[in-house]
Amino acid sequence: MSSHSVRVRFAPSPTGPLHLGGIRTALYNYLFAKKYGGTFILRIEDTDRKRFVENSELYILETLKWCQIEPDEGVGYGGPYSPYYQSQRNNIYRMYINKLLKQGDAYYAFDTDQEIDKKRKEYNNRGLVFSYNSRIRMDLNNSLTMTKEQLYDKLRSCSYVIRFKIKPGEKLKMHDIIRGNIIVDTNHLDDKILLKSDGVATYHLANTIDDHLMKITHVIRGEEWLPSTSLHILLYRSLGWTPPNFAHLPLILKNNGKGKISKRNTDSLNFPIYPIQWKVPKSQIIIPGYRELGYLPEAFVNMLALLGWNPGLKREIFSLQELIHFFSLEKIKKSGVYFDIKKTNWFNKKHLNKKKEEIFSFLFKEIKTRSILCKKDYLWKIIHLTIDRIHFIHEIWEHSFYFFVPPNSYEENFFNKICHENTILQLENAKILLYDMNQFTSVNLRFLFHTIKNKHKIMQLFRLALVGFLKGIDIFLILEMLGKKESIRRIEKLINRIKEKI
Incomplete structure (x- = not known):
């Protein structure tokens, strides 16, 4: 691959926060671009205004910044192919729509929602699935069934959509870098809408045109776009363009194996789904992300990179530079991958050592x-x-x-068990031993304790006296760190507490 030819894009919709799947798509695009010295572009796919959620765009930019995978070009970064918002490129799409209409690769459809619903019901009643396709389009309300005069009348008086005209009877060959060769029968494809009745291009049209005009070489995106890829390839062909390379990423599944993670099921998950916190608009709800929960961006990115891709090495801890070095699309899995929060915590622990x-x-x-x-x-x-x-x-x-601080209370169950004269005696004796030690080091203390008969019991008592709980690091190291004076002071405090209780 020639070094400066690679151009990839991350093209989220501003319909809310990015979840793990979205940010992983961005990461893979970033790693691929950087590996080949290419360009990583951020484009906002905002053709669907009904689903627009405020602050989504800021959220996307802040997330990429926190993950340290910032774009080279695009929204917030500028570049030679602006505007990078689909909503601002409609006149560009209009030009190409007219070309498709002239060629006979697209047509006007005037069917109302009610008419289509009626057809859908008729089909359902006959046990069939309605699809606006090559078999049925000549029986519907569109420009293919009209004279020029009828069409002009209709265009003046009715609202319409523009649909792509699929040519039936072809076995379309496609290649996916991750999934290999795929063959699609065009008889099974429907005539998708390219321009909606409000005059706005659909995602299918906009994204195909933008990818071509922005010279995108590789489209790396989620598996949910795989069914649309045949349409995108046919659009490229109709417009006389060479399609980019495609790579469709596997889904991220919940670790119980029940379905994919998505924004809709955040409540039912036992792990965070957003990289950084999301404030739900017009409400007081704040959903914390990995950043707020104390995960390091390096650990988060390391975990995410290995969620579906594996360099085939023995190790699992990588810096961003190493991920770039080892990354390849060919080593991405085809099948869905399970998310595991325990493993994510392990990644964080490993990266903490550098912090x-x-x-x-x-x-x-x-x-x-x-x-x-x-x-x-x-x-x-x-x-x-x-x-x-x-x-x-x-x-x-x-x-x-x-x-730093002596305990002011003791683990209740254990404390109640040891509240008797015998414990006081044992502690007083052990205290004298500590008192008589010259070099108060963990090595000497360990040696001394080997000579005591019920040493396990005394070590537990010491732990209670020094920590207040039966937890903490090696007891001899704690003694050495606190020193003789403070250790004895804490042991005396426990003795007094037991005396009060008795």
């Missing part, structure tokens, strides 16, 4: 708001000791609080 500075600043702020003073290298030590326990930056405090 120790950010964890440091987060922890530093946490202790500052609590007016705790401590040395920088003490903080760094804590981060190294606890980083493997966290999946998100914001979890660092709950896994390290006991290094």
Whole structure:
């Protein structure tokens, strides 16, 4: 592939927030463009004004920015093929519609919705499916069945749509980079609408013309567009153009295997579906996205890239630059892929290891708001000791609080179990052992504990005294970090609590 020839586009509709499937489409387009030194274009497909949702466009731009996959050209970025909004290109589409009408590849249809509904019912009653196609169009209300005079009268007085005229009896050959060769029988295709009654081009027409005029070389889009591709190829042919290469991406499925993820089923999912938060217009509802829940953009993009594509290597953690290097359309799966939130959390955990500075600043702020003073290298030590326990930056405090503050309460069940004289005796004895140690290091402490008889029980008691819960890192490391004085102080506090309870 010659390096500067690749031009791809991401063409979302402004009908609400992008979900995982949409942003993955953008990512694959971006990776492919960057791999071949090509151009990644953002186009807004806003021909369907009825479904327009305010703020969608800003949301799309902000999401691409957060994922670090910004376009080179298009809406918000400018470029030689503006406007990049379909709604502003209608006069361009009109020109090509006239060409198709002149050639006899398109025709005017005057059927009202009521007439078509009536036909649909007649067909249903006979157990058939109505389709506006080559077999039936000569019996319907359109320019194919009229004289020129009748047509001119109609055009003056009635509203109409313009339909594409499918030529029956052809086995249309198509090639998809992911799915291979596909053959479509044109007898099964219907005469799709190219221009709606309000004079606006449909997506099919607009997107075909725009892809050609913007010199798009590869159309990488969701599997739901596969059934329309034959129409798009026939449109290219009628207009005398060479079609781009097509690659249709697999669906992202819910991990229970029940259907694909979509905006309509956000409530029933146990994982977030939007990359960044979405504020539902005209309501107070805010749906958090991966960004707000503490996922790193690098981890999110890494997870998304491997949701349907695999470079065939042993490893799974990649930076954006590495993803670009390894990416290929040929290695994308054909079948749907399951989304797994546990795996997504694992990706975040792995990418956190490169974010120790950010964890440091987060922890530093946490202790500052609590007016705790401590040395920088003490903080760094804590981060190294606890980083493997966290999946998100914001979890660092709950896994390290006991290094800064003594517990003010104890895990209830365990505390009640140990409330007796015997425990006090055991703790007093262990305390004396700690007191007599010269070098208070985890190595020495571990060695000392090997000599105690009921060491497991005492270690649990120490953990309760130092942390307040039966959790946390290695108990000997906690003792060493807190030091002799603070460790003994916390053990004495537990002894006093038990005495009060008894």
